[in-house]
Amino acid sequence: MVGVTFSFIFFQTNAIKTSKYNVFTFLPLNLFEQFQRIANAYFLFLLVLQVIPQISSLSWFTTVVPLVLVLSVTAAKDATDDIVSTFSDHFHNLFFFPVLRLRSEKWMNVQVGDIIKLENNQFVTADIMLLSSSEPLNLVYIETAELDGLVCFCPSVKGTVYFVLQGEVRCEPPNNRLDRFTGTLTYAGQKYPLDNEKILLRGCTLRNTEWCFGLVLFGEERKKTKLKHRNCGKTTFKRTSIDRLMNVLVLCIFVFLGFMCTVLAVGNSIWENKEGSNFTVFLPRQDGNSAAFSAFLTFWSYVIILNTVVPISLYVSVEIIRLGNSFYIDWDRKMYYARNDTPAEARTTTLNEELGQIKYVFSDKTGTLTQNIMTFNKCSINGKCYGDVCDYTGQRLEITEHTERVDFSFNPLADPRFIFHDHALVEAVKLENPEVHAFFRLLALCHTVMAEEKKEGELYYQAQSPDEGALVTAARNFGFVFRSRTPDSVSIVEMGQQRSYELLAILDFNNVRKRMSVIVRNPEGKLSLYCKGADTIIYERLHQSCSKLMDVTTEHLNEFAGEGLRTLVLAYKDLEEEYFNQWKQRHHEASTELDDREGKLDELYEEIEKDLLLLGATAIEDKLQDGVPQTIEQLSKADIKVWVLTGDKQEALQTEVDLISGCSFHKLIFSFLWSRHARTAMKPDTADTGLLPERTLVKGVKVIADEVANGEYGLVINGHSLAYALEPSIELEFLRTACMCKSVMCCRVTPLQKAQVVELVKKYKQVVTLAIGDGANDVSMIKAAHIGVGISGQEGMQAVLSSDFSFAQFRFLQRLLLVHGRWSYLRMCKFLRYFFYKNFTFTFVHFWYGFFCGFSAQTVYDELFITLYNLMYTALPVLGMSLFDQDVNAEWSFQHPQLYIPGQLNLYFNKKAFFKCALHSCYSSMVLFFIPYAAMQDTVRDDGKDVADYQSFALLTQTCLLHVVSVCLQLGMEMSYWTAVNTFFVLGSLAMYFAVTFTMYSNGLFLMLPSAFPFMGTARNSLNQPNIWLTILLTSILCILPVVTYRFLLIQISTLPPPPRRARIRRTSSRRSGYAFSHAQGYGELVTSGRFLRRPAVRSSGFANVGRTTTGFSPMGRSAGYSPTGRPQNVKAPDVEVTSLQMFRTIKDPAL
Secondary structure, eight states, X not given: OOEEEOSOSOOOOSOOOOOOOOTTTHHHHHHHHHTTSHHHHHHHHHHHHHHSTTTOOSOTHHHHHHHHHHHHHHHHHHHHHHHHHHHHHHHHHTOEEEETTTEEEEGXXXXXXXXXXXXXXXXXXXXXXXXXXXXXXXXXXXXXXXXXXXXXXXXXXXXXXXXXXXXXXXXXXXXXXXXXXXXXXXXXXXXXXXXXXXXXXBTBEEESOSEEEEEEEEOTTTOHHHHHHHHHOOOOOOOOHHHHHHHHHHHHHHHHHHHHHHHHHHHHHHHHHHTGGGGTTTSOOGGGOOHHHHHHHHHHHHHHHGGGGSOHHHHHHHHHHHHHHHHHHHHOGGGOBTTTTBOOEEOOSSOTGGGGGEEEEEEOOTTTTEEEEEEEEEEEETTEEESOEEXXXXXXXXXXXXXXXXXXXXXXXXXXXXXXXXXXXXXXXXXXXXXXXXXXXXXXXXXXXXXXXXXXXXXXXXXXXHHHHHHHHHHHHTTEEEEEEETTEEEEEETTEEEEXXXXXXXXXXXXXXXXXXXXXXXXXXXXXXXXXXXXXXXXXXXXXXXXXXXXXXXXXXXXXXXXXXXXXXXXXXXXXXXXXXHHHHHHHHHTOSSSHHHHHHHHHHHHSOSBEEEEEEEEEEEEOTTHHHHHHHHXXXXXXXXXXXXXXXXXXXXXXXXXXXXXXXXXXXXXXXXTTHHHHHOTTSOOOOOOOHHIIIIIOOOOOOOOOSSOOEEEEEHHHHHHHTSTTTHHHXXXXXXXXXXXXXXXXXXXXXXXXXXXXXXXXXXXXXXXXXXXXXXXXXXXXXXXXXXXXXXXXXXXHTOSEEESOTTHHHHIIIIIIHHHHHHHHHHHHHHHHHHHHHHHHXXXXXXXXXXXXXXXXXXXHHHHIIIIISHHHHHHHHHHOOSSOHHHHHHOGGGGHHHHTTOSSSHHHHHHHHHHHHHHHHHHHHHHHHHHTTOBOTTSOBOOSHHHHHHHHHHHHHHHHHSXXXXXXXXXXXXXXXXXXXXXXXXXXHHHHHHHTXXXXXXXXXXXXXXXXXXXXXXXXXXXXXXXXXXXXXXXXXXXXXXXXXXXXXXXXXXXXXXXXXXXXXXXXXXXXXXXXXXXXXXXXXXXXXXXXXXXXXXXXXXXXXXXXXXXXXXXXXXXXXXXXXXXXXXXXXXXOOOOOOBOOTTO
C-alpha cells in the first residue's frame, strides 16, 4: 500500500481543458458573448421598439430574420471551434499510462501522489519526482524541446530508489521557476533532500531510457510549465487594426444615425405645425397628441427605418470572409512541407487581413532561420588551410553536388553520410602528419559527447550542442573515432588502434571563459591539456613562439568569416607530473570551498591554461533553412524590417551577420555595448536630443516618425546592453536608433526581453508586428506581437500551440505575407468599402424620401425587399468578390513585393476612405431617388393610364438600386478578377431578385395573404414599360459616371516613372567569425561525476573487422551535418530560387 502525504489541502486533476462550453452552458454563454457586440445589442433594442405599435413602421420580421441569421451563423462557428478543442482535449486526456500496481490509467485521471511508469519516447504526463529508471545510477535522458526549444538528449535527471512505500513529501508550492525545486522526503524520521535534478517537468520527452518510475507532484493546472507561460506571456484576444477602426466607425455611424433621425423628427414637427393642422378635421390626432410628441414618436420610427445604416450583417460577413481566406492558407500546397508532412495552418480566423500590413518581423534564430545543423566545412592546421578544391592552376573551384568526394573507405567506422571534398587532408592523415593527428586527437578527446553502441560498430553520438556533434563526427571520419567514455577515461580508435586516455580533469565551458579544456594521460603516461575556444580568448593564452603561426591562422579565420562560418581555435600543452599533482590538490581544495568557489576555480583555470601551443582552427557552417536569404531579401523589398531576437550568445551571431550581408548592407554598426550616440553617427545632421525624461516619453511622445539614416546600417546588441537600453529613460532613444537600421540583432536575450522589444515597438510605432519562432522560449514574443507565427520544426510544439499561424519552414513566411496577407487585406478593404456604400446608399434614399412624405416614417421600399436586400440580393456577390478577388496573381506578388507597401500605410481602407465612401453613397442615393421621382412625376403608360403611384415608384427605385450596386456597375468596377463563381453570384442575385419580385407581387399570394403582399401586379404592370427601363439605364450611368471619371483622371495624372535600381557592391568581410561552441555550462562536472553512466558499450579489440557504420547525424551540403533528432536533412525544397549571397565589409564606428 502506498502512503504518500502532501501538505496541500486540495489538488487539481491532471485533465486538460481548453474548451469554453459544454452542452448546458453553450447557448447562454454564447448569446451573452454575442450581445456584447454593439451592433447585435442595437438590433435587439430595435426589436423591442418594433413591438410598440405607435413607433413601429416596419414589420417585426424585417429585424428578426437578419438578427437570428447572424446569431445562428456565429454560434455555429463558435460551436465548431469549441468541438475541435474538446476533441483535442479528449485525445490527450485519454492517453493511458501505467500507475503503481501496473494499472493502466487515462491521462486525465492521473492524480497527485500516483506513482506512474514512463517508457522510452513517451511524453511526461505531469510534474513528477523521479524514483528509479532502467539506466545505471537511475539516470534518465530527456528531450526538453517543449520547454526551452532545444533538441538535445541530456542525462539531466538523477533518481533515487526508495525501497519504502510510505513517507511524506513536502515541497514548495507551484511556481514558474523551471531551474529550481525545493522539497524534502521524510521517512522513518529522516529527511532526504529533493532538488531540481530529481524532477521531470511535464513537456519533456523520455529518450534513450527504457523505463522510469516517478511520483506525481503537480497536475495540469499547477504544473510549473503552465505557470511559467502565464508569467512570460499572457494570452490576450487579438484584434486587427481594421476591427479597432470598425469600432470607431460604428460609433460614428450611431452618431450620424441620431443626427438624421433628429433632422427628420424636427422636420416632422415643422410639418405638423404648418401642414398637419389642415388634416386634423378628417384625420384627428390620437388623444390630442401635440406636434412635439409626434416628432418624438417619429424619431424612434426613423431609428427603426434607418437601421440598415448600422451594419448588423457586416460582422457575420467578415467572419465568413476570414474563414474562407484561412482555408486558402490551410489548402496552399506551396506552403506544405513534404519532408515532415506538415501543412501550413491558420490557427485563428480573425487576423488574416493583418498579415497584409506587417511592418516589423521579430524572428528567433536557431530552428527558425537555421536548420539547427552544424557541418564541418573547413579547417586550418599548422598554417595550412583545408577544405577548398582547386584545379591544376591553383584556382579555387566552386563545390557542387557533382564535385568528387573524399573516399573514407580506409576507415570502417566512418560515417557514410559525412561529405568532404579536399583530398589533401585525408592524405595528410594517411601520411601520419603529427600536427594533423594532434588536431583530430584533440577533437576526439576535448568534448562532452556521449557515444552509444547498441551493435558492434554502430555508433550513435549524443551531443549537448550540434557544434560538438559535428566536430566529433569529423574526427571520427578522419580516423580518430570517439568510442566510449567512463567518468575517468575516454576510449578512442586512432587509425585502427584502440587507445584509452585517462581523464583527469575537465575545465568546463561557461559564458565568461568561452573555452573548455580537458587534461588527459595517454597510454604512454604523458600528460596533456587540450583546449578549444573562441579565437580572441585562445590567442591571449598562446606561447610567444606561436606568433607567426597565429598570423597565418588569423588570415584563414578572416577568410572563414567572409564565408559566414563559425570558428574554433584549437591549442594544447604538455604538463609535468609534479606540477599537475600540486595543481590538482589546489583544485580539490577550491572545489570544496563554500565562499567564492567559482572565482577560485577560475583563477586555477587561468593558471594552467597558458603558454598553449596553437594547432589550428575549425570552420563550421550553421546551415540556414532553404530560402531564408531570398525570403529576407523579398521582405526587405516590401519594406518589412526583420529583427532577430535570439537567446544564442553574441559569438554565435555569424548567421545573422551573414543574413545582413545577403540583404545588401554596406555598413554595419557592431555595437554590443549600445551607445546613445549611435543615432548621431548614423545621421550627423540629426540633433542629439540626449536622454529624455520619463514623463516626456509617456505623455509627450506617442508615436515615433520614421527617420532615414545616411547609409544602410544594422545594429547588434546583447542582452546585457539591451537591459539598459530598455530603461524608461532611454528606451525611446534606443528605439529611434534601432528603427533607423535596416535590421536589428539582439543576442543572448531572455524570453521576457523578446516580449519587451516587441512591446516597445508596438508602443511607439503605429505599425503591425509579427513574431516568429519555434521554441517555448519564443512563446512570450509570439503572444506579444500582433501576429504570432510558430515553426513546427525540431524544437517542440509550444510555439505552434501559442501561435496564430504555423508552418514548417521560414521561407513560407514570404508567401504568407506577400500573397495570402496582401490578398486578404485587399479583399477585406474592398468588401468594407462596397458594403458601406451599398448600405449607405440604401438608407439615404429613405432620408430623401422623408422630405416628400411629410416626415411620416413611411418606407420607400417594399418591406420584403428591405428584409431580403442584405440577406439574399447583395450577400453572395459581395462575398464572391471578397473571397476570390485578386489584383495580381501570386507570381506578380513575388516579382513586385513593393505592392505590399500600401497595406503597411493602411491606404485601402481608413477614415478618409470611409468618408469618401459616405459621400459617394450620398451622391448615388440622390440620383437613385430624384431621377426616378422626376421620371415618374406626371408620367403615364403607353396606354394612357397613370403609373405615378407609390408602389410603382418603390419598385422602380429598388430596381435601380439593385442594378447600380450589384450588376456589372459598382461591384463590377470594384472587382479585378472575375471567376465563374463571381459571375454566377452576380447574375444569380439579379435573377433571384426578379424571380422573387414577380412571385411576391403575384395575384395568388395577394389573395392568400392580402396584408402581407399588398404590391399585387406592380411588377407586371411597371416593368413592361420602356420608359421604366430607360430610367433604370439613365440612373445607372449617372451613378457610375463620377467613379469612371475619377479613375480615368487618376490614371492619367499619377503615372510615375519606375524607381531606380540600387547598385549591388560585392565586398568581403574582415570581421572574425563567430565562436562555434554553443553548449551550456555544467556538463564537464556531469561527465566526471559518473552520473551519466549507461550500459557498457560493445567493445572491439580490432579495427579491421568492424563494418562501416551510421550515426544519428544527417549530412548535407559539403560536409556532415549533425542533427539531434537523426532525421534526414538533405532534401532540397522545391520552387526556391537560389541566389548567391553577397558579403559586405563590417566596420566599427569609433564613435561607438
